[in-house]
Amino acid sequence: MLRLEARPTPSRTMTLAAPLLALALTILTGALLFAGLGHAPGPALYHFFIGPLSDRYGLAELGVKAAPLVLIALGLSLGFRAGIWNIGAEGQLIAGAICGGGFALAVYPAEGPWVLPLMLFAAAAGGMAWAALPALLRVWRNTNEILTSLMLVYVASLLLRLLMNGVLRDPDGFSFPESRLLPDGTLLPIILAETRLHLGAILALAAALAVWVLARHTLVGFQIKVAGLAPNAARYAGFNHNRLIWLTFMISGGLAGLAGVGEVAGPMGQLVPEVSPGYGFTAIIVAFLGRLHPAGIVLAGLVVALSYLGGENAQINAGLPLAVTGVFQGLLLFFLLACDVLIQYRPRLNGPRWRNKR
Amino acid sequence: MTALLTLHETTKSYGQVCANDRVSLTLNAGEVHALLGENGAGKSTLVKTICGLVQPDSGTMTWRGEPTALPGPAAARALGIGVVFQHFSLFEALTVTENIALGLDDGHANTDLTERIERLSSRYGLTLNAKxxxxxxxxxxxxxxEIVRALMQDPALLVLDEPTSVLTPQEVEALAATLRQLADEGRGILYISHKLSEIRHLCDRVTVLRGGKVVAEADPKTTSPEALAELMVGQRLPQPKRASSLSPNAPVRLVIDHLSQAPNPFSPTGLHNVSLSVQAGEVLGIAGVAGNGQNALLAALSGEVLAGSAGTIILDQQPIGHIHPQGRRTRGLAYVPPERLGTGAVPELDLTDNALLSTYRRLAFAVRGLLQPGKVAHFASNVVERFDVRSAGISARASSLSGGNLQKFIVGREILQTPKLLVAAHPTWGVDAGAAAAIHQALLDLATEGACIIIVSEDLDELLMLTDRIAVLCDGRLSAPIPVTEADATTLGMLMAGEPVDAAA
Known part of the structure; x- marks a missing residue:
């Protein structure tokens, strides 16, 4: 019989190996799934994992998808490290898209060089404002931020729909629930010619560096670490927990808001009701897959971005349902959480019985 | 005298660690046998072996001369071995009778059982209301x-694991009488402790364990406490000494003025009108049975719970009752919390990071929010060096240190901030004797330099040895401090039990 035995110290190897193991198990399960659906696993997996990366455009698309995931996951990772659970990044992303996109539409048809910076600013402020609600409720009334932040996602989503059918609808758009196309001067500059890869990718990398400095070299980063590892020690040291709640919610909300306007002023070019394919939720997977570490998050963001591209590619070339994307993301998180057990425990076959602690 | 249980060269290892190394032990009927040893000496493993919870890797056992094995707790119970563990396993919502019925193989909580319990408890002087x-x-x-529950099985051998760590001196006295009576009836008693005075007072024979091995067997009545301590620790320990005695005219540094705190889940007793003043250079002890307001007092002093008004706590003429922990630290407070791992230190972080935990404001380890890793590392090395913290270096995780070494690190971290007031909770709880002596000496040295020190401890011996005055917390109320020269276990015990003492008024 297989048993789990507690390790004396957490395994460093497994901390790094668990995500890779989870990835391998996901691919294996995916192959079985494809076979079960009546598709040859080999070609299906090729279309899912390799096909999207076979040309320059595909590689650029990977960056387009990874940028919002990385931006959001970086913010979330700070809160998760401190044991503060912002699950509503999707709502903060939508709020950012509304504010950033709304600003551009409000000053339409202005497209001077001052518009884009103000759009980014408005988007970050919008994301922060949306994140401020659960933070305030947590600090003021000790509500569970997991529930409030999650529920506010649906409020934001419905608000966007309302605006798309109302004031932000394109007046010349035949009543389609979409905004005008934004003027070219208000869009994020393309950084790789003839692709859609935009400034957001660079923004994400810069954010990764900033988060790394914050987590590693500042007092606040230290406080976040201690609050998550040992809340009693944080109280003993006199850290202000409410301040940490505000700080992590503001950073994660602001970055999610930026990710939102990145879609509007990036690949979309306009405000639409479905501004994000669930980036805010998928970023939670990215944050954990990346071990809550900035460098890990950048890598994990690329892997998970591939699952979006792979899903589309497999649908087009192999006739697989698009739902495969969600299945793969779910499998990946599931296997990651399962493999994380190996950090604290080691599997044993038929060894001695459970050991008594001395 | 007949031998009940004999262990012959039993050995038990956990991985690399040999917890019991060829331990031989004979427990006789009618004898109170003490097992003495420091934390980690292997006492618990030996007890678990005797009550069937742990199977030794090698060695043999006999019961009344017959070879035997104890594959499980049921087997030990069937032979007549009863155990009272250090940590109680009682259901708080149930009555005494119901709790005892749960421990019996055919137990029903009926009036018959209630009567049996009350007969048994009055017979052994264990006053108990079964309902x-x-x-x-x-x-x-x-x-x-717990003891009555064990006695219900009419055991031939009764094992008590650190039974007095939570008792007042009077309760210890009553327990001693009960144990004597049980032994006189021909039962064997195994008494596990690290308190020398009790063992000398109560036991007929003592086996000393050190590093998993039996290092001596002795008659506690004729062996001096110093000799027993030396056997237990394996070396001669210096007695902590004070360089100069407390001057009566030393200025008052700390004043607590009518501090009250409503009962809360953190401290069910709360605090009621606690007042106190402590002089520069004074060591003041706060005695009391755990759970009588110690947590509330510590939280109020450290600033984790703020006082209602600023003037309730005054340090060097400055009111600090309204100030948060870091603000108090910059004004000269240092604090050794009751829990080491998880409060005083973060287990997963290394010693450098843990050195930062309480010091960053007072020692300015963060400049405009940026950490100064070089300075912190220097400070951490200093603590490790000055307080002889045995570790793999300042990058060792806190969880990899032994309890004593981690406590030395925490005490050192607090003392090297040159505090004006040091509050230390259970500074040597669960710490080996060598480390305890070092910590005691460091506390006294700090007092000599003019700081005032408050030690909250349940260990009366420790308080009597270190302090100038002792006050007692009971039910959230603090007694007037008694000069240590006038304090004895009887007076303190009565205060701890909440009984009025004329002399202390």
Whole structure:
């Protein structure tokens, strides 16, 4: 019989190996799934994992998808490290898209060089404002931020729909629930010619560096670490927990808001009701897959971005349902959480019985 | 005298660690046998072996001369071995009778059982109301429930694991009488402790364990406490000494003025009008049975819970009752919390990061929010060096240190901030004797330099040895401090139990 035995110290190897193991198990399960659906696993997996990366455009698309995931996951990772659970990044992303996109539409048809910076600013402020609600409720009334932040996602989503059918609808758009196309001067500059890869990718990398400095070299980063590892020690040291709640919610909300306007002023070019394919939720997977570490998050963001591209590619070339994307993301998180057990425990076959602690 | 249980060269290892190394032990009927040893000497493993919870890797056992094995707790019970563990296993919502019925193989909580319990408890002087709800009982009473539960099986051998760590001196006295009576009836008693005075007072024979091995067997009545301590620790320990005595005219540094705190889940007793003043250079002890307001007092002093008004706590003429922990630290407070791992230190972080935990404001380890890793590392090395913290270096995780070494690190971290007031909770709880002596000496040295020190401890011996005055917390109320020269275990015990003492008024 297989048993789990507690390790004396957490395994460093497994901390790094668990995500890779989870990835391998996901691919294996995916192959079985494809076979079960009546598709040859080999070609299906090729279309899912390799096909999207076979040309320059595909590689650029990977960056387009990874940028919002990385931006959001970086913010979330700070809160998760401190044991503060912002699950509503999707709502903060939508709020950012509304504010950033709304600003551009409000000053339409202005497209001077001052518009884009103000759009980014408005988007970050919008994301922060949306994140401020659960933070305030947590600090003021000790509500569970997991529930409030999650529920506010649906409020934001419905608000966007309302605006798309109302004031932000394109007046010349035949009543389609979409905004005008934004003027070219208000869009994020393309950084790789003839692709859609935009400034957001660079923004994400810069954010990764900033988060790394914050987590590693500042007092606040230290406080976040201690609050998550040992809340009693944080109280003993006199850290202000409410301040940490505000700080992590503001950073994660602001970055999610930026990710939102990145879609509007990036690949979309306009405000639409479905501004994000669930980036805010998928970023939670990215944050954990990346071990809550900035460098890990950048890598994990690329892997998970591939699952979006792979899903589309497999649908087009192999006739697989698009739902495969969600299945793969779910499998990946599931296997990651399962493999994380190996950090604290080691599997044993038929060894001695459970050991008594001395 | 007949031998009940004999262990012959039993060995038990956990991975690389040999917890019991060829331990031989004979427990006789009618004898109170002490097992003495420091934390980690292998006492618990030996007890678990005797009550069938742990199977030794090698060695043999006999019971009344017959070879035997104890594959499980049921087998030990069937032979007649009863155990009272250090940590109680009682259901607080149930009555005494119901709790005892749960421990019996065919137990029903009926009037018959209630009568049996009351007969048994009065016979051994273990005053107990069998119909009381366990949640309403004091710690001493709960222990009596555990002992009566063990006695219901009419054991030939009764094992008590650190039974007095939670008792007042009077309760210890009552327990001693009960144990004597049980031994006189021909039962064997195994008494596990690290308190030398009790063992000398109570036991007929003592086996000393050190590093998993039996290092001596002795008659405690004729062996001096110093000799027993030396056997237990393996070396001669210096007695902590004070360089100069407290001057009566030293200025008052700390004043607590009518500090009250409503009962809360953190401290069910709260605090009621606690007042106190401590002089520069004074060491003041706060005694009391655990759970009588110690947590509330510590939280109020450290700033984790703020006082109602600023003037309730005054340090060097400055009111600090309204100031948060870091603000108090910059004004000269240092604090050794009751829990080491998880509060005083973060287990997963290394010693450098843990050195930062309480010091960053007072020692300015963060400049405009940026950490100064070089300075912190230097400070951490200093602590490790000055306080002889045995570790793999300042990058060792806190969880990899032994309890004593981690406590030395925490005490050192607080003392090297040159505080004006040091509050230390259970500074040597669960710490080996060598480290305890070093910590005691460091505390006294700090007092000599003019700081005032408050030690909250349940260990009366420690307080009597270190302090100038002792006050007692009971039910959230603090007694007037008694000069240590006038304090004795009887007076303090009565205060701890909440009984009025004329002399202390």
């Amino acid at each position: 009381a709800i366990v949640g309403d009982l004091s710690v001493g009473e709960r222990q009596r429930v």
